[in-house]
Amino acid sequence: MTEFQGxxxxxxxxxxxxxxxxxxxxxxxGKKKTPPYITYLSGVLPYAIMGMLVVxxxxxxxxxxPPHGICELLGGGIVVLLHLWRRNTLLSIAGGTVIxxxxxxxxx
Amino acid sequence: xxxTGKYAFRQSLPVMAGYLVLGMGFGVLLETKGYGVFWALxxxxxxxxxxxxxxxxxxxxxxxxxxxxxLMTLMVNARHLFYGISMIERYRxxxxxxxxxxxxxxxxxxxxxxxxxxxxxxxxxVFTEQWKSTKxxxxxxxxxxxxxxxxxxxxxxxxVIPAMAAITVLLTLxxxxxxxxxxxxxxxx
Numbered sequence: 001m002t003e004f005q006g007x008x009x010x011x012x013x014x015x016x017x018x019x020x021x022x023x024x025x026x027x028x029x030g031k032k033k034t035p036p037y038i039t040y041l042s043g044v045l046p047y048a049i050m051g052m053l054v055v056x057x058x059x060x061x062x063x064x065x066p067p068h069g070i071c072e073l074l075g076g077g078i079v080v081l082l083h084l085w086r087r088n089t090l091l092s093i094a095g096g097t098v099i100x101x102x103x104x105x106x107x108x
Numbered sequence: 109x110x111x112t113g114k115y116a117f118r119q120s121l122p123v124m125a126g127y128l129v130l131g132m133g134f135g136v137l138l139e140t141k142g143y144g145v146f147w148a149l150x151x152x153x154x155x156x157x158x159x160x161x162x163x164x165x166x167x168x169x170x171x172x173x174x175x176x177x178x179l180m181t182l183m184v185n186a187r188h189l190f191y192g193i194s195m196i197e198r199y200r201x202x203x204x205x206x207x208x209x210x211x212x213x214x215x216x217x218x219x220x221x222x223x224x225x226x227x228x229x230x231x232x233x234v235f236t237e238q239w240k241s242t243k244x245x246x247x248x249x250x251x252x253x254x255x256x257x258x259x260x261x262x263x264x265x266x267x268v269i270p271a272m273a274a275i276t277v278l279l280t281l282x283x284x285x286x287x288x289x290x291x292x293x294x295x296x297x
Contacts, residue, residue: 016181024192051251057228059264
């Protein structure tokens, strides 16, 4: 990919992101009240989307071949356990990532 | 309680700490892929969406097409649509600050080999927080289940769009029982 193509790509990503941020305010930010269906979706979607994003991050894990995703399982498990214990975002992310990096580089 | 600048700053400190770590990880990762300071600064300034910026590294190094990048951004950042919806009333009278406030809507929970796991960890943290924040886990489970099924059927490179479609359809179909549950919950109060 050339440098120019890379710049174009960043511009596209920035543009779509900005569009997504502004569009609710352009569509619903007026005097009218938000339709109940949209309000419902805005309430439930975040949970489902976050579930999807977790799956997305792990999409390339091959359970059938060694090490069978064990680094991700242990790393992810540490993230969740740390977070349930301390509710500290920084600690949970750093702790889980460090364990994962250790497993990936040293153990497996 | 009067909301002062000082108070707001103190409340945002944990988020800032998270951003510093993620930002440094982002910069380091970009560098290992051959993109320098200019790229890190520009992406952080103009995209200003951490998870998307990490995905962007994949897109840039993987030679994805512009259409793929646009679609992936739609998928990954779609949740910003819904942040906006929940802020419509709150931002109504903010005047000149409104565009900046809208631009800077983020997950707010920000709150070399293996450092990309930080993104997985971040999403797991958000997922855990969300799980703890409600008793009704139907939506979260739907999201994971639909995504896994679509992942198996469509493969890692194509499952996001079908998954989002399936999630939207399923949640729409389940709207009836969600609202029944809400009503039942209110009766018991």
